Amino acid sequence: MALSIWRCMLNSSAARCHLHRSLSLYNSSHGFKEEEIKNKLALLTGGSVALIKRENGIAELCIDNPARMNAFTGTMMIELSECVSDLENWQEGKGLIVYGAENTFCSGSDLNAVKAVTNPQDGVMMCMFIQNTLTKLQRLPLISVALVQGKALGGGAELCTACDFRLMTEDSEIRFVHKHMGLVPGWGGATRLIQLIGSRHALKLLSSALRVHPKYALNIGLADEILSSGTDGPLAEAQKWIASYTKGAADVNRAVKKVVASGREKLFEDSLRTEKEIFGTVWGGPANMQALSKGTKHNE
Numbered sequence: 356m357a358l359s360i361w362r363c364m365l366n367s368s369a370a371r372c373h374l375h376r377s378l379s380l381y382n383s384s385h386g387f388k389e390e391e392i393k394n395k396l397a398l399l400t401g402g403s404v405a406l407i408k409r410e411n412g413i414a415e416l417c418i419d420n421p422a423r424m425n426a427f428t429g430t431m432m433i434e435l436s437e438c439v440s441d442l443e444n445w446q447e448g449k450g451l452i453v454y455g456a457e458n459t460f461c462s463g464s465d466l467n468a469v470k471a472v473t474n475p476q477d478g479v480m481m482c483m484f485i486q487n488t489l490t491k492l493q494r495l496p497l498i499s500v501a502l503v504q505g506k507a508l509g510g511g512a513e514l515c516t517a518c519d520f521r522l523m524t525e526d527s528e529i530r531f532v533h534k535h536m537g538l539v540p541g542w543g544g545a546t547r548l549i550q551l552i553g554s555r556h557a558l559k560l561l562s563s564a565l566r567v568h569p570k571y572a573l574n575i576g577l578a579d580e581i582l583s584s585g586t587d588g589p590l591a592e593a594q595k596w597i598a599s600y601t602k603g604a605a606d607v608n609r610a611v612k613k614v615v616a617s618g619r620e621k622l623f624e625d626s627l628r629t630e631k632e633i634f635g636t637v638w639g640g641p642a643n644m645q646a647l648s649k650g651t652k653h654n655e
């Protein structure tokens with residue numbers, strides 16, 4: 356009885372709203388004019404972003420514009436945002452692999468497209484649009500992995516920081532080339548890079564536009580693994596890698612990612628409170644009851 360009252364409290368709309376945080380980082384109160392920038396981006400066509408949601412709960416998102424090393428056109432930016440919204444509503448989902456077509460990750464914005472939006476107002480609107488998308492991607496209750504093959508350049512380097520993990524193939528590189536373009540990161544990549552590797556390493560990478568090869572990336576904590584060139588190919592290697600972090604029931608996996616995502620963004624006390632609320636969503640749930648009734652031990 357006490358447990359069901361407790362669950363009822365936790366399922367109140369206020370708690371749900373708190374847990375399923377998909378509010379946009381920028382909205383009209385920040386001067387963001389979403390429809391206006393979407394209309395402009397829709398004119399910059401080419402390439403595509405494709406999402407496959409597999410039955411095992413692992414999705415694959417492919418950045419596909421190989422003629423331009425998978426650079427992002429305007430329509431691809433819109434498609435990415437639609438794919439992320441789709442993933443936000445995928446209750447069976449546990450994991451996500453982001454990769455680029457034809458063995459290279461992504462070379463950032465399509466330079467032909469960005470030439471059409473060089474005025475600072477449009478630039479900032481585009482930046483808000485992509486930051487909204489990548490923040491939602493980072494907050495998804497899915498373990499996300501960027502499979503970096505070939506080159507991750509500019510915005511492509513920023514995109515891979517929005518994933519929880521980065522797996523690099525031996526010949527790949529991540530490179531924040533922004534300084535050479537007279538820019539700084541704008542897709543949220545600087546903020547996320549500092550969180551990932553600390554401000555000293557981030558400053559080195561951004562101020563020198565250094566090519567970050569896999570061993571160096573592993574060394575500074577930017578990469579999580581260098582994939583061996585197995586016979587099945589990098590995507591199959593990435594699927595195997597993510598499988599070991601997404602075993603078991605979807606709701607428990609999603610709760611794990613939610614506690615980490617909330618802790619990553621919140622102040623200490625705030626994070627403890629959210630952790631307690633998420634805990635309440637799995638405590639006494641089917642996976643928990645099954646483990647208790649089986650007398651599960653952890654000595655293997």
Ligand SMILES: CC[C@H](C(=O)O)C(=O)SCCNC(=O)CCNC(=O)[C@H](O)C(C)(C)COP(=O)(O)OP(=O)(O)OC[C@H]1O[C@@H](n2cnc3c(N)ncnc32)[C@H](O)[C@@H]1OP(=O)(O)O
Nearest residue numbers: 422423424426462463464465466467508509510540541542
């Ligand atoms: C805040 C993010 C920031 C922004 O929004 O402004 C950016 O992302 S800026 C964009 C950063 N990216 C670049 O500056 C990439 C420039 N391109 C290169 O450095 C090279 O093309 C490279 C290293 C990606 C690949 O070199 P490689 O020798 O292997 O091949 P090619 O140079 O022959 O490239 C093949 C083909 O792809 C076209 N390409 C590559 N990247 C882009 C891009 N970002 N936008 C448009 N087109 C791109 C390249 O021009 C070639 O086309 P081709 O018609 O054959 O000349």
